[in-house]
Amino acid sequence: MADGSVVLSVEDISITYTTQRGIVQAVSNVSFDLHAGETLALIGESGCGKSTIVLGLIGLLPKTGKITTGKVTYRRRDGRLIDVLGLNKEQMRQFLWNECSMVFQGALNSLNPVLKISSMIYDTARAHGMRADEAKKRALSLFEKVRLDPLRVFNSYPHELSGGMRQRVLLATALLLRPQVVIMDEPTTAVDILTQRSIIKVLKQLREELNFSVIFISHDLAVAAEIADTVATMYAGEIIEKGPVSEVFYRPRHAYTLGLLEAAPRLSTGAEELMSIPGSPPDLIDPPKGCKFHMRCRFVTDECKTTKPPLQASSPT
Amino acid sequence: MSASADVRAVLSEKSLVQRLSSGTRGTVRALLRNKAGFLGFLGVMFFIILTTLGPLVIPYEGDPRLDRLRPGARSLFAPPSVEHPLGLDVKGRDVLSHIVHGGGPLILTALEAGILTTIVAVALGAAAGLLGGFIDQIISAASNFILTIPQFPLLLVLATIVTFDNRLGMALLLAVLNWPTLMRAVRAQVMSLKSRDYVEAAFALDLGLWHITTREVLPNMISYIVVNMIFTIRSAMYFIIALMFLGLVPLTEPDWGMMIFIGKQQGSLSNPEAAWMLLAPVLAIALFQLSLVLFTRSLEEVFNPRLRQGV
Amino acid sequence: MRKLIRSYTFRTVVQGLITIWAVMTFTFFLIRLMPGNPAQIKIDEYVDRYGMSEDQARQQVATLFNYDPDQPVFEQYVDYLSDLVRFDLGRSLTSTETPVAEQILRFLPWTLFSVGLALLVAFSLGVLVGLAMAYWRGGLLDNVMTVFASVIYAIPDYIIALLLIMVAGVQLKLIPVGELYGGSTQGIEPGFTVEYILDLLKHAFLPVFTYVLATIGGWMLTMKSSTISTLGEDYITVARARGLPERRLLTAYVGRNAMLPLMTRLAISIGFVVGGSAIIETLFLYPGLGRNLVLAIGLRDYTTMQGIFLVIAISVVVSNILADLLYGWLDPRVRLGGDKGTE
Ligand SMILES: Nc1ncnc2c1ncn2[C@@H]1O[C@H](COP(=O)(O)OP(=O)(O)O)[C@@H](O)[C@H]1O
Numbered sequence: 001m002a003d004g005s006v007v008l009s010v011e012d013i014s015i016t017y018t019t020q021r022g023i024v025q026a027v028s029n030v031s032f033d034l035h036a037g038e039t040l041a042l043i044g045e046s047g048c049g050k051s052t053i054v055l056g057l058i059g060l061l062p063k064t065g066k067i068t069t070g071k072v073t074y075r076r077r078d079g080r081l082i083d084v085l086g087l088n089k090e091q092m093r094q095f096l097w098n099e100c101s102m103v104f105q106g107a108l109n110s111l112n113p114v115l116k117i118s119s120m121i122y123d124t125a126r127a128h129g130m131r132a133d134e135a136k137k138r139a140l141s142l143f144e145k146v147r148l149d150p151l152r153v154f155n156s157y158p159h160e161l162s163g164g165m166r167q168r169v170l171l172a173t174a175l176l177l178r179p180q181v182v183i184m185d186e187p188t189t190a191v192d193i194l195t196q197r198s199i200i201k202v203l204k205q206l207r208e209e210l211n212f213s214v215i216f217i218s219h220d221l222a223v224a225a226e227i228a229d230t231v232a233t234m235y236a237g238e239i240i241e242k243g244p245v246s247e248v249f250y251r252p253r254h255a256y257t258l259g260l261l262e263a264a265p266r267l268s269t270g271a272e273e274l275m276s277i278p279g280s281p282p283d284l285i286d287p288p289k290g291c292k293f294h295m296r297c298r299f300v301t302d303e304c305k306t307t308k309p310p311l312q313a314s315s316p317t
Numbered sequence: 318m319s320a321s322a323d324v325r326a327v328l329s330e331k332s333l334v335q336r337l338s339s340g341t342r343g344t345v346r347a348l349l350r351n352k353a354g355f356l357g358f359l360g361v362m363f364f365i366i367l368t369t370l371g372p373l374v375i376p377y378e379g380d381p382r383l384d385r386l387r388p389g390a391r392s393l394f395a396p397p398s399v400e401h402p403l404g405l406d407v408k409g410r411d412v413l414s415h416i417v418h419g420g421g422p423l424i425l426t427a428l429e430a431g432i433l434t435t436i437v438a439v440a441l442g443a444a445a446g447l448l449g450g451f452i453d454q455i456i457s458a459a460s461n462f463i464l465t466i467p468q469f470p471l472l473l474v475l476a477t478i479v480t481f482d483n484r485l486g487m488a489l490l491l492a493v494l495n496w497p498t499l500m501r502a503v504r505a506q507v508m509s510l511k512s513r514d515y516v517e518a519a520f521a522l523d524l525g526l527w528h529i530t531t532r533e534v535l536p537n538m539i540s541y542i543v544v545n546m547i548f549t550i551r552s553a554m555y556f557i558i559a560l561m562f563l564g565l566v567p568l569t570e571p572d573w574g575m576m577i578f579i580g581k582q583q584g585s586l587s588n589p590e591a592a593w594m595l596l597a598p599v600l601a602i603a604l605f606q607l608s609l610v611l612f613t614r615s616l617e618e619v620f621n622p623r624l625r626q627g628v
Numbered sequence: 629m630r631k632l633i634r635s636y637t638f639r640t641v642v643q644g645l646i647t648i649w650a651v652m653t654f655t656f657f658l659i660r661l662m663p664g665n666p667a668q669i670k671i672d673e674y675v676d677r678y679g680m681s682e683d684q685a686r687q688q689v690a691t692l693f694n695y696d697p698d699q700p701v702f703e704q705y706v707d708y709l710s711d712l713v714r715f716d717l718g719r720s721l722t723s724t725e726t727p728v729a730e731q732i733l734r735f736l737p738w739t740l741f742s743v744g745l746a747l748l749v750a751f752s753l754g755v756l757v758g759l760a761m762a763y764w765r766g767g768l769l770d771n772v773m774t775v776f777a778s779v780i781y782a783i784p785d786y787i788i789a790l791l792l793i794m795v796a797g798v799q800l801k802l803i804p805v806g807e808l809y810g811g812s813t814q815g816i817e818p819g820f821t822v823e824y825i826l827d828l829l830k831h832a833f834l835p836v837f838t839y840v841l842a843t844i845g846g847w848m849l850t851m852k853s854s855t856i857s858t859l860g861e862d863y864i865t866v867a868r869a870r871g872l873p874e875r876r877l878l879t880a881y882v883g884r885n886a887m888l889p890l891m892t893r894l895a896i897s898i899g900f901v902v903g904g905s906a907i908i909e910t911l912f913l914y915p916g917l918g919r920n921l922v923l924a925i926g927l928r929d930y931t932t933m934q935g936i937f938l939v940i941a942i943s944v945v946v947s948n949i950l951a952d953l954l955y956g957w958l959d960p961r962v963r964l965g966g967d968k969g970t971e
C-alpha cells in the first residue's frame with residue numbers, strides 16, 4: 001500500500017463457489033484501491049460477482065464460497081495495517097462495523113422482525129463495547145441526520161416502518177460505530193424512485209459530514225454516476241474497466257461499459273431508445289478464453305478470442 | 318394474451334398419466350436418489366410381499382397346539398427354532414404364520430382407509446372450492462368441527478357404534494375422521510387456481526368441474542396428495558391397532574393387533590418367555606410404519622418435478 | 629382501538645363457547661347411540677358373575693343407580709344442559725354415585741402432570757437439539773439425530789411403550805417395570821413430602837418417557853427445518869455482519885424466530901393432552917383421565933364420558949385461544965391491537 005490515503009486495498013482476489021455442477025469462478029483476479037473519503041461504484045449486470053467480492057471482504061461468504069487468491073489490506077485510523085483475510089473469527093467480528101460496515105440490498109428483510117430497532121442498536125453497540133446510553137445518543141442523532149423521527153423510530157418494530165424508513169435505519173446503523181468504510185450493496189434497488197432519490201441525497205450529506213469511504217454497488221448507472229468518484233465496471237467476475245467517473249461514463253474504453261451506458265435509460269433524453277446488450281453473460285463454471293465479453297461484443301476481432309486486447313477510448317453515441 | 322389460447326396451451330399439456338409414465342427411468346432414478354426413501358420403499362415392498370405371497374408358502378395355524386407342550390415345560394411358549402423361526406405363542410402356534418397371515422387384513426384396511434379418505438377429501442375440497450357459497454361453508458364448518466375434537470376419543474366411541482363385519486366399515490369410519498386436512502389443501506389450491514384466467518376460461522368453455530379437477534387441481538397437487546395418503550394409511554393403521562389393543566373392536570384372528578391383544582391378555586407382557594409372541598408383531602408394526610414414513614421421501618422426489626430437476 | 633380489542637376478545641370467547649356446546653351436544657347424542665346401556669351392562673355382569681336371574685339382576689341394578697333407559701333422549705339432553713349451566717356434571721352411573729366433577733378432579737391432575745411434564749421435556753429438548761442440528765448442519769450431531777428423530781417419529785407411541793416394557797423391562801431388566809405401574813405406591817401417605825414426590829416421579833417415569841420418545845422426534849425435525857429457513861433470512865446475515873457474538877445471534881435472532889411456528893403447535897398440542905393419553909395410561913395402569921375414559925366407554929357410563937368429553941372440548945378451545953395469544957405475544961407483527969390484530 002504505497003499511497004498513504006488508501007484505506008482499503010484489494011489485490012488480485014479470486015473467489016469460487018463449489019456447486020453440484022462444478023466450481024463457479026465468481027470473481028477472478030480483482031484489484032482496486034479505496035481512498036479515504038472516496039466513493040467507488042462497482043457496476044455490472046446482476047450475477048457478475050459484485051456481491052461476492054464484498055462478502056469475501058468481510059468474511060461472510062456462504063460455506064460453499066472460497067477465496068482462492070489475493071490479499072486485502074486495511075489501514076486503521078492509527079495507521080496500522082491489517083491483513084483482513086488473515087483475521088481470525090473473533091478479530092473479524094470486531095473488525096466488522098467498527099472499521100467496515102455494510103448496508104444490504106433487501107431492506108425489507110434486513111431487520112429482525114421480533115426485535116425493536118432499539119434492541120438492534122443496543123445489540124450492535126454491546127457487541128463492540130459501546131455503552132448503551134452513548135449508543136442511544138449516537139443512534140438518535142444519526143436518525144435525525146437521515147431524516148427520521150428519532151424517538152419514534154427508535155422504539156418501533158421493523159414492521160411498523162416503511163421500506164424507505166427501514167433503509168434509512170440501516171444506513172444510520174451502519175454509521176453507528178464511525179467506520180472508515182461503508183459497503184452498500186444495491187441499497188436503492190428495492191425502494192421506489194422517490195425514496196431512492198432521498199436516500200442518495202442523505203448519503204451525500206452524511207459523507208460530507210462524517211467523511212467515510214464507500215463501496216457502492218449498483219446496476220443502476222444513473223445512481224452510480226451521481227454518487228461515485230470512481231467507477232469500476234465488472235463483467236463475469238472481472239473488473240474490466242476502472243477510472244474516474246467522468247472518464248468512464250463519458251469516454252468508456254471497454255465495449256461492455258459502452259453497452260451498459262447505451263442500455264441505461266438516459267434521464268436527459270427521456271429514455272426512448274433503450275438498447276440492451278444482446279446475449280447473456282458466460283457460464284462461470286467454464287469461462288471462455290480471451291476476453292470474456294467477446295461473444296456479445298460488436299467490435300469483436302479474432303484476437304479477442306485468445307487474449308484481452310488493450311482498452312481503447314471511444315465516445316458514447 | 319387471450320384466455321382461450323391459454324386454455325389450448327393447458328389442454329395440449331401432457332396429461333398426468335402420460336407425464337408419469339413418460340419417465341419410467343427418471344422415476345426409478347428419483348426413487349433411488351434418496352437413500353432413506355429407498356430404504357422405506359424396500360421396507361414397504363418387503364411387507365407387501367410377505368403378506369401377499371407369504372400365506373401361499375406358510376400355512377396358517379389357528380387352533381391351539383397342545384401337542385407341542387414340551388415335557389417339563391410350564392407353558393407352550395417357545396423361543397425361535399429352526400421349525401418355528403419366530404417361536405410359538407401362548408397356544409403353541411407358530412408366531413411366523415400369524416405374522417404372515419395377520420398383516421394382510423390390517424394393511425388392506427389401512428390402505429382402503431387411505432384411498433377412501435383421499436377420494437372424500439378431494440371430492441369435498443373440489444366441491445367447496447369450485448362451487449363456493451353455501452356448500453363451501455357447510456364443508457368448511459364440518460372440517461373445522463372434526464379438527465376440533467381429538468380423533469382418538471371420538472374414534473373410541475364411534476368404533477362401538479359402527480359394527481365391523483367388513484373392513485370397509487372401519488375404513489369409512491377412519492375416512493370420516495381424516496378427510497379435513499387434505500380437503501383444506503385441495504380447497505385452497507382450487508381457490509388459487511380459480512382466480513387465474515385460464516380456469517375462468519375453462520369454465521366459460523364449459524369444460525366442467527370434472528375437467529378442472531382432474532386436469533388442473535390434481536396434477537399440481539399430486540405429490541402432496543400421495544404423501545398425505547401414505548400418512549393417512551399410517552394413522553389408520555395406528556388407530557386400528559390401538560382399538561384392538563384396548564379390546565374395543567370385534568377381534569378376529571389372524572391379525573398383528575390381535576397378537577398384541579392376546580399377548581397382553583395372557584399376561585405375557587411380564588413374562589420373559591412370551592417375548593417372541595409380542596415382539597414379533599410389535600417389530601412388524603414398528604418397521605412397517607417406519608418404512609411408510611421413509612418411503613414418502615422418495616415419493617416426494619418422484620412426484621415433485623422441481624425436486625427432481627434441482628440439485 | 630379499545631373497542632376493537634374488546635370485540636375481538638369477545639368474539640373469541642363466544643366462538644369458543646359455541647364450539648364447546650357443539651362438541652358437547654354432538655357427543656351427547658353419539659354416546660347414546662352406542663350399543664348397550666349402562667344398566668344393561670351391569671345386569672349382564674350380575675347374571676354372568678353371580679348367576680342371578682335377569683329379573684333379580686334388574687331389580688338389583690335399579691336400586692344401584694338412577695338411570696332410566698326409557699327416558700327419551702331429548703329429555704335427558706335438556707336435563708343435562710340445565711344441570712350443566714349450574715356447573716353440575718351429574719353423577720357417575722357406575723362408580724356408585726360419585727359426582728362426575730369429583731371424578732374428573734381426581735383423575736385429571738395425573739394426566740396433566742404426566743403429559744404436561746412430557747410435553748415440557750420433549751419440547752425444550754427437541755427445540756434445543758433441532759436448533760443445534762440446523763446450526764451445525766451436516767455435522768455428526770445432525771446426522772445422528774436426524775436418523776434418530778426420523779425413526780422415533782415414525783413409531784407409534786404404544787409400540788414404543790411395549791418395547792420399553794418388553795426389552796428394557798422384562799428382557800434386559802433395566803427398568804423395574806412391575807414396580808412402576810400405577811400412579812403411586814400404595815401405602816405412601818400423599819402430601820408435600822420428598823418421599824411422595826419422588827414416588828410420583830418414579831411412577832410417572834414410564835408414561836412420561838414414552839410420551840417424550842414419541843413426540844421429541846417431531847419437535848426436533850420441525851425445529852430443524854424451521855431453523856434452516858430462518859438461517860437463510862437476510863436479517864441473520866446482516867446481524868452477523870454487524871459483528872454480533874454467536875450466542876446472541878443464536879438466541880435472539882435465529883432461535884426466537886425459528887421457534888415462532890412451533891409455539892402455536894405447542895399450545896395446540898396442549899389441547900390434545902387428554903385425548904392422546906388413553907392408550908398409554910391404560911397400558912401403564914396410570915390413573916389418568918384417558919384411562920378413565922376408556923373404562924367409562926367400556927361400561928357405557930354416559931355421564932362420566934360426557935364429562936370427560938367436555939373437559940376435552942374445553943381444553944382444545946382454551947389451548948387454541950392460548951396459541952393465538954402466545955403468537956401475538958411472541959411475534960410483534962400480529963400483536964393484538966396492531967393493524968392485523970383482528971385477523
Ligand atoms: N452461494 C452461491 N453458490 C453458488 N454460486 C453462487 C452463489 N452465490 C452467487 N453465486 C454465483 O456467483 C456469481 C456472482 O454472484 P453475485 O456475486 O451474487 O453477483 P451480483 O451481486 O453481481 O449480482 C453468479 O454467477 C452466481 O450465480
Ligand SMILES: [Mg+2]
Pocket residue numbers: 047050051052185
Ligand atoms: Mg448482488
